[in-house]
Amino acid sequence: MTTETPAEEQRVPGAVAERARAALGSLPRSEARVVQALLAHGSDVIRMSVSEIAAAAGTGVGTVVRACQSLGFKGFQDAKIALTQDLAPLVGERSPEHIDLGDRPDQVLAKLAASSGEALSRAPVSVDPKALGQAVELLRAAPRVLLLGVGTSSPLTQDMAYRLLTIGVSAEAPADVHVQHVRARLLRPGDVAIAVSHTGATRETVDAARGAKEAGAGIIAVTSYSTTPLTEVANVALVAGGLETRYRVEAMASRLAHLLVLDALLISLVLTDPGRSEAAQALAANVLAEHRF
Structure with a gap:
């Protein structure tokens, strides 16, 4: 991943997060925990400090920076801005894949269609x-x-x-x-x-x-x-x-x-x-x- 994302990637909400998720297996365990923490906080990561992410991942600040660099970013600030911009279009409502226990079958169908569509749009x-x-x-x-x-x-x-x-x-x-x-x-x-x-x-x-x-x-x-x-x-x-x-x-x-x-x-x-x-x-x-x- 690079911070100079191609135009088609910038147009696909969640694409940066998807590529980060796909890279998890290639990272050292401590860095993988950092990426998981970044993804878990979604667009809210923009309000978090490097120390807060380090605490959430159970690592040091240096590991957070290295994890972001392993993903192709210059550092933590660069990573959190890119992830926030990437995920912002997906917030406002709940994630389309979020299913509640009380959802009707037609609501389940609509949410699954939305999440499946996003998975297909991120594949390219x-x-x-x-x-x-x-x-x-x-x-x-x-x-x-x-x-x-x-x-x-x-x-x-x-x-x-x-x-x-x-x-x-x-x-x-x-x-x-x-x-x-x-x-x-x-x-x-x-x-x-x-x-x-x-x-x-x-x-x-x-x-x-x-x-x-x-x-x-x-x-x-x-x-x-x-x-x-x-x-x-x-x-x-x-x-x-x-x-x-x-x-x-x-x-x-x-x-x-x-x-x-x-x-x-x-x-x-x-x-x-x-x-x-x-x-x-x-x-x-x-x-x-x-x-x-």
Whole structure:
């Protein structure tokens, strides 16, 4: 993160906070506590001193300054001004993701739609454009693509594997974790494994990704945090996530952001080889027509 944020980031409320959150895993524990304290106080941080943040994080003043510099700011003052300006459009009312026990179902729907929309709008800011381009190049040249993911990430991998098939890319997403690991080991140089994990620390996914890399395959990580066991294994990391509400299970907003990233990969692949994609899509359409009334 830099204080010279691009124009599109400045227009997206919460984007600076989202990038700070995504960087938590790459920071020393004491600095991570500082960032968590900054995020926890939101736009109110503008009224706080460096000593108050240090006390809230259980660290020293020097650690607060270092944490802000690790995020790309000149220091604490620079960081709190940027965060306040970033979060100011989100205050006035309560955060759209704040759900009260007495909310009606239609209110819940509206609030979830708002928070999900914000997660999607922040994704283009948190995903490194260079990394996205590298991921597309890896996939464009890949003879085979293996999707890795367990738990709530598994449906995303199943969907992506199917859609890759419909544009002419040989892809699979085994549901069983043992099969995932075996298939990962059977990949060859030039093949690609896409590993999807919100935390980036799911043992089965990381182990399978590591096996794929040892087999010579390229690894693309789709995750919510910039430095995790999974991103350490990956050749390319695409980081996007969402600020979650406590009632949502397993980072639903982050899953939506990950779906968006996967869709960007898919459409970019279509653009790199439209002839192949059109032929495969026509064939898939004919097959599916046989299953419709």
